[in-house]
Amino acid sequence: MSLNRSADCIKRNKIFLLTTHTSPEGDALGSQLAFYRLLEKLGKQAMMINEDPCPSGYEFLPGVQKIKKFSRKAEDIRFDCLVTLDCADLKRTGEVHRLNTQAKPVLNIDHHISNQGFGDINWIEPSASSCAEMVYLLYKKLKIPLDKESAICLYAGILTDTGSFHYSNTSALTHKIVSHLLGFGLDIPRIYKYIYENVPYQEMKLLADILPGMRSCAQGRIIWFQIKHNLLRGRRLAFDLSENILNFGRAVKGVDVVALFKENLGVKDEIRVSLRSHGRVDVNKIASFFGGGGHKNASGTTIRGKIDPVRNRVLRKIKEAL
Ligand SMILES: [Mn+2]
Numbered sequence: 001m002s003l004n005r006s007a008d009c010i011k012r013n014k015i016f017l018l019t020t021h022t023s024p025e026g027d028a029l030g031s032q033l034a035f036y037r038l039l040e041k042l043g044k045q046a047m048m049i050n051e052d053p054c055p056s057g058y059e060f061l062p063g064v065q066k067i068k069k070f071s072r073k074a075e076d077i078r079f080d081c082l083v084t085l086d087c088a089d090l091k092r093t094g095e096v097h098r099l100n101t102q103a104k105p106v107l108n109i110d111h112h113i114s115n116q117g118f119g120d121i122n123w124i125e126p127s128a129s130s131c132a133e134m135v136y137l138l139y140k141k142l143k144i145p146l147d148k149e150s151a152i153c154l155y156a157g158i159l160t161d162t163g164s165f166h167y168s169n170t171s172a173l174t175h176k177i178v179s180h181l182l183g184f185g186l187d188i189p190r191i192y193k194y195i196y197e198n199v200p201y202q203e204m205k206l207l208a209d210i211l212p213g214m215r216s217c218a219q220g221r222i223i224w225f226q227i228k229h230n231l232l233r234g235r236r237l238a239f240d241l242s243e244n245i246l247n248f249g250r251a252v253k254g255v256d257v258v259a260l261f262k263e264n265l266g267v268k269d270e271i272r273v274s275l276r277s278h279g280r281v282d283v284n285k286i287a288s289f290f291g292g293g294g295h296k297n298a299s300g301t302t303i304r305g306k307i308d309p310v311r312n313r314v315l316r317k318i319k320e321a322l
Helices: 002-012 026-041 072-076 132-143 147-160 172-182 186-195 201-213 241-250 283-289 306-320
Strands: 015-019 044-052 067-069 083-086 106-110 120-125 216-217 222-227 258-261 272-279 297-305
Touching: 002 106, 002 120, 002 132, 015 026, 026 044, 026 067, 026 083, 026 132, 026 147, 026 222, 083 222, 106 132, 132 147, 132 172, 147 172, 201 222, 201 241, 241 258, 241 272, 258 297, 258 306, 272 283, 272 306, 283 297, 283 306, 297 306
Parallel strands: 015 044, 015 083, 044 067, 083 106, 106 120, 222 258
Antiparallel strands: 216 222, 258 272, 272 297
8 A cells, every 4th residue: 555655755764845736725734744844753854845824823833944945046945855735636725736847756645535636755644644644654654753842743633524423424543543642632722722723803804794684595504604805905814714614514414515615816807616525425526527626625726717606506506416
């Protein structure tokens, strides 16, 4: 299995560039930082470069200040292997994959079912709750002892990707791993508070402004929201606004699919679509139809066009799948 090949790849190479997806969240940053520590413990050289900065809710993660922001100047950096974590395709890294000017081997470690295996070495585990769970297995495989710092990073990844252990991706193995991580004396209430209960007042007001726009269709089986770009006005948010809106929709009685349509800030006529399902509808299939992907119960895509026609096309597709 590809865990072995990933372990071999790590042993074989000396200098690594680690990256993850744009708009990074707990699993992206947690698995990247834990992987970085694993390399450090093996005496390897590594650097971390991401397209987007770390949201302030994750600034407590140990080592996060070592992550550099992508810049074209980095184009002459040298490495033996590019590692992508939690990225369903290479585009999800933003511009960072362009740093691989010498076409060095790509190690692709991910748990998205839509991942087509763009790497030279691919370890794709759709049954894993999170990429962090996979990085934990690498620690085991390479017999690298965990420490409190790596445990915090892995815990943050698993916590966020399982919706605090209530999504269907939460397995017995997930809890077994978490049980081991808790042995390092993690301050659970503090971690939870940093990630989920740390919303600046003005940002919570923003959420409160969007919620009245909630709409339902298909006899309440679809709930949808939209965010027009003038609402955000280029603000960098400290919390995951989209995730909070989607969670709100998930809680509605009788809902099968929640959809969020967000006008992208940087690019005109580009809509980011996020989908969540309670399990009856495979939203990875719907996102894949529109060129995106993800998981069966959580997926997303970016579609060119104006928000109204894009929304109508996607809602029609969801209705077909109900
Ligand atoms: Mn993930």
